[in-house]
Amino acid sequence: MSRPRIRSGALALCAALAGCAAQIPDPAALTEPPLTRTAIAAPPDAAPGTCWGRHVSPAVIETVTEQVLVRPAETRPDGSVARPAAYRTETTQKIVEERRETWFETPCEDTMTSDFIASLQRALAARGLYRGPVNGRMDSRTRAAIRRYQKPQGLDSGILSLASARRLGLIAVGRPKG
Numbered sequence: 001m002s003r004p005r006i007r008s009g010a011l012a013l014c015a016a017l018a019g020c021a022a023q024i025p026d027p028a029a030l031t032e033p034p035l036t037r038t039a040i041a042a043p044p045d046a047a048p049g050t051c052w053g054r055h056v057s058p059a060v061i062e063t064v065t066e067q068v069l070v071r072p073a074e075t076r077p078d079g080s081v082a083r084p085a086a087y088r089t090e091t092t093q094k095i096v097e098e099r100r101e102t103w104f105e106t107p108c109e110d111t112m113t114s115d116f117i118a119s120l121q122r123a124l125a126a127r128g129l130y131r132g133p134v135n136g137r138m139d140s141r142t143r144a145a146i147r148r149y150q151k152p153q154g155l156d157s158g159i160l161s162l163a164s165a166r167r168l169g170l171i172a173v174g175r176p177k178g
Helices: 008-021 027-031 114-126 140-153 162-167
Strands: 051-057 060-071 081-083 086-097 100-106
Touching: 100 162, 114 140, 140 162
Parallel strands: none
Antiparallel strands: 051 100, 060 086
């Protein structure tokens, strides 16, 4: 009885595929939009020395298409159709939900060090939200995990809010004076 020989090319292919399996991409990170900086740094009523993020939710528009009767059908005395009804198609759009702009306080740039971001990545990973390497970089995987963490609290943004950083235990919560 002879054994089948495995070719070295097949072994190399299997080894390459095994290496790829460890790096499963995070689908949410693939759709995370890049961060953009605006000239407006804070809302008008912001306290001096604070840092802010802005999230804009686009308006939700509904398109409705319907057939409108232009001319009813004409029938003969015996009930047969002499001329069929005529319709036209009308398409209308209406805003179901208005565009919203949400401002929220964020940790300032000097706080967002690579050590801070690595701690953030570990905190999100401990909650099962971050699946990437702890590298201290604010990449699309990290922002997607931030979005997953903040969304249940009502903030659908990949920019870390100060409130979320405090809930994660990354920034001390101030005590009331008195």
